[in-house]
Amino acid sequence: MAAYLILVPLLAVVFLNLPHLRLGTRAALALAGGLCAVQALLAVSVPEARWNAAGPEALDPSRLLATSFQVDHLTRVMFLAIGLVGACSALVARSLREGREGSFVFANLLLLAVCGMNGIVVVRDLFGLYVFLEITAIASLVLIVVERRRAAFEGAFKYMVLSAVATSLLLVGLALLLIVAGGTSFEAAAAGLRSAAGSKLGLLAIALFLSGLAMKAGAAPFHGWVPDAYTSAPSAVSVLLAGIVTKTTGVYTLIRVVDSVLGYGEPVRRVLLAAGMLSVLVGAVSALGQRDLKRVLAYSSVSQIGYILLGLGAGPGLGVAAAIFHLFNHAVFKTLLFVNASAVERQAGTCDLYRLGGLSVRMPVTGTTSVIAMLSTAGLPPFAGFWSKLLVVIALWKTGHAPLAAVAVLASVVTLAYLLRVQRRVFFGPLAPEHAGVVETGAWGLAPAVLLAAVTVAVGLAVPWLFQTFLLPVGSIL
Amino acid sequence: MTYVTEALLVLLALVALWTVQTTILRAAIGLALTSALVTALLFEMGARLAAVFELSVCAGLITVVFASTISMTRPIDDAEAARCRARRKRRFHPAFFLVALVGVGLWATGYALEVTAPAASAPLASAREVLWGARRLDLVGQLTVLFVGVFAVVVLFKERAEERAGEAGDRAGARTEEKAA
Numbered sequence: 057m058a059a060y061l062i063l064v065p066l067l068a069v070v071f072l073n074l075p076h077l078r079l080g081t082r083a084a085l086a087l088a089g090g091l092c093a094v095q096a097l098l099a100v101s102v103p104e105a106r107w108n109a110a111g112p113e114a115l116d117p118s119r120l121l122a123t124s125f126q127v128d129h130l131t132r133v134m135f136l137a138i139g140l141v142g143a144c145s146a147l148v149a150r151s152l153r154e155g156r157e158g159s160f161v162f163a164n165l166l167l168l169a170v171c172g173m174n175g176i177v178v179v180r181d182l183f184g185l186y187v188f189l190e191i192t193a194i195a196s197l198v199l200i201v202v203e204r205r206r207a208a209f210e211g212a213f214k215y216m217v218l219s220a221v222a223t224s225l226l227l228v229g230l231a232l233l234l235i236v237a238g239g240t241s242f243e244a245a246a247a248g249l250r251s252a253a254g255s256k257l258g259l260l261a262i263a264l265f266l267s268g269l270a271m272k273a274g275a276a277p278f279h280g281w282v283p284d285a286y287t288s289a290p291s292a293v294s295v296l297l298a299g300i301v302t303k304t305t306g307v308y309t310l311i312r313v314v315d316s317v318l319g320y321g322e323p324v325r326r327v328l329l330a331a332g333m334l335s336v337l338v339g340a341v342s343a344l345g346q347r348d349l350k351r352v353l354a355y356s357s358v359s360q361i362g363y364i365l366l367g368l369g370a371g372p373g374l375g376v377a378a379a380i381f382h383l384f385n386h387a388v389f390k391t392l393l394f395v396n397a398s399a400v401e402r403q404a405g406t407c408d409l410y411r412l413g414g415l416s417v418r419m420p421v422t423g424t425t426s427v428i429a430m431l432s433t434a435g436l437p438p439f440a441g442f443w444s445k446l447l448v449v450i451a452l453w454k455t456g457h458a459p460l461a462a463v464a465v466l467a468s469v470v471t472l473a474y475l476l477r478v479q480r481r482v483f484f485g486p487l488a489p490e491h492a493g494v495v496e497t498g499a500w501g502l503a504p505a506v507l508l509a510a511v512t513v514a515v516g517l518a519v520p521w522l523f524q525t526f527l528l529p530v531g532s533i534l
Numbered sequence: 535m536t537y538v539t540e541a542l543l544v545l546l547a548l549v550a551l552w553t554v555q556t557t558i559l560r561a562a563i564g565l566a567l568t569s570a571l572v573t574a575l576l577f578e579m580g581a582r583l584a585a586v587f588e589l590s591v592c593a594g595l596i597t598v599v600f601a602s603t604i605s606m607t608r609p610i611d612d613a614e615a616a617r618c619r620a621r622r623k624r625r626f627h628p629a630f631f632l633v634a635l636v637g638v639g640l641w642a643t644g645y646a647l648e649v650t651a652p653a654a655s656a657p658l659a660s661a662r663e664v665l666w667g668a669r670r671l672d673l674v675g676q677l678t679v680l681f682v683g684v685f686a687v688v689v690l691f692k693e694r695a696e697e698r699a700g701e702a703g704d705r706a707g708a709r710t711e712e713k714a715a
Contacts, residue, residue: 066678066681069681123671161689164685165685165689168678168681168682171678172682183587183669183672184671184675187590187672187678188675190679191678191679191682194679194682194683197686198682198685198686198689198690202689231584234584239583240583
């Protein structure tokens with residue numbers, strides 16, 4: 057059944073571009089957003105046994121692909137996040153790009169990116185992973201420049217260069233693993249690395265793989281492309297990139313590869329903890345000095361990815377569960393923050409913090425959902441972000457990394473400081489005279505904000521139930 | 535190492551060097567040739583899985599590079615062509631030394647890292663079996679890469695081509711007016 061999630065978006069693109077079928081922009085966005093929404097619903101409602109069951113021979117696309125896909129808890133979490141963020145991105149595009157050139161192309165590229173990300177999530181082979189990473193990277197690159205703005209070309213160029221370097225590192229690492237293990241499936245590579253424990257070639261392959269994936273994730277010190285790409289891309293694309301693309305291509309892939317192939321050896325954990333700590337600090341401190349709303353959010357992403365790496369570095373069980381939980385929460389609240397940033401940019405005409413102010417009077421829904429997202433990002437109870445950060449800190453503490461746990465807590469205070477500054481500069485205080493005529497964004501723009509805010513609150517309140525039924529199994533299934 | 539392998543290696547080095555020192559359109563062809571030679575070399579040396587990887591990666595990549603290249607090229611006059619040739623020579627002549635350096639580096643690193651032959655994998659009957667049997671998902675994935683790449687090229691260069699067509703039309707119109715005058 058999982059194979060449908062790769063093939064259906066692809067077929068949808070073919071359908072949209074049939075020569076004699078002239079679907080409009082709205083229909084194309086509705087199709088793309090609708091398919092993403094269906095994916096999110098399926099991820100929640102269909103149990104794993106159904107995902108993994110073979111269908112009737114004639115209707116089973118995994119036979120066509122000569123591969124059987126294994127869906128586990130983590131896969132379903134990612135299906136849900138991809139579907140949710142993809143649908144929200146389509147809604148934002150619908151609200152922002154009505155009648156504008158490029159919306160039709162956006163719908164196509166959104167579907168192709170979703171196809172690539174679903175492939176990344178289900179595949180259990182390192183070379184297959186590389187192939188789907190490329191699909192997602194090319195689609196993302198074109199999405200950034202789809203409006204052909206000069207700044208977007210600069211952001212896309214940085215993204216392209218770093219993505220190409222990351223891909224090269226992954227390919228060289230893959231080649232070395234092929235030498236060590238003789239195969240590229242996760243099982244073969246893991247077995248090869250175990251049997252060649254301590255080999256210099258194996259260690260080099262691991263180092264190259266980790267570096268490549270850290271670049272894709274935008275973790276420090278490879279985070280240089282993140283602010284430019286997020287800021288220069290059109291708003292709906294920023295939502296998609298910040299919300300899910302880097303999470304899937306970098307962070308999810310890192311979790312899966314570490315867990316299934318590289319293992320939690322001491323060198324791997326040290327690298328993850330060091331990269332995590334560096335990202336947390338660099339992202340938080342850099343965000344403090346920014347004056348552009350989207351740049352603050354971009355650096356905040358770097359910092360939050362650091363928390364995920366810290367959870368992963370704490371090891372299997374609680375650490376991995378915390379990492380995955382924070383990955384999902386980060387996808388939700390960061391998407392919400394970018395949805396709100398796009399609404400502010402559209403209605404007020406700027407993202408400059410020094411030219412905004414008092415917008416909550418004119419945009420009450422955007423202001424309220426923004427408060428929820430920011431409090432969740434800063435890790436305040438009872439929102440979802442609080443619980444995932446708490447789990448990261450507990451996992452670090454329990455594995456004997458008390459100083460790292462303390463720094464993680466302090467960085468959370470810094471996060472609260474810069475997000476409160478943003479909230480004050482954009483939504484609170486006196487209304488700037490030039491924004492006296494600003495009105496709330498339309499229903500298409502508000503719908504994703506309200507939905508994501510509801511998810512943030514609901515997940516936060518449901519944690520006692522989620523912890524036993526979902527979170528701990530997620531940490532142990534890997 | 536057989537004579538065929540050695541011949542392929544030499545040919546590969548020559549084609550690769552030619553690729554980085556010629557025009558952009560020929561370089562795209564050179565990239566395809568280099569990739570084909572690498573694939574043949576890997577098959578010849580028994581690394582069928584790696585050969586299929588090379589084939590499948592470059593089949594997708596090269597087509598995208600080709601399409602982009604054709605979209606970006608424009609006719610240039612002889613003087614500009616000579617300037618471009620001189621620039622390429624300046625830029626890429628160090629490539630010969632770089633190739634030699636990388637070769638020596640790999641040779642030395644091979645010993646330092648104690649590289650041994652790949653672990654034995656299940657014997658695979660033929661390229662067809664590898665491509666259509668074991669790696670069919672990758673093949674579909676690479677076809678998708680190809681599709682996304684071509685889509686990207688069409689999206690990014692469509693307007694440019696339209697602008698160019700418009701400019702060409704303007705120039706033709708101006709020439710007609712000059713003749714009429």
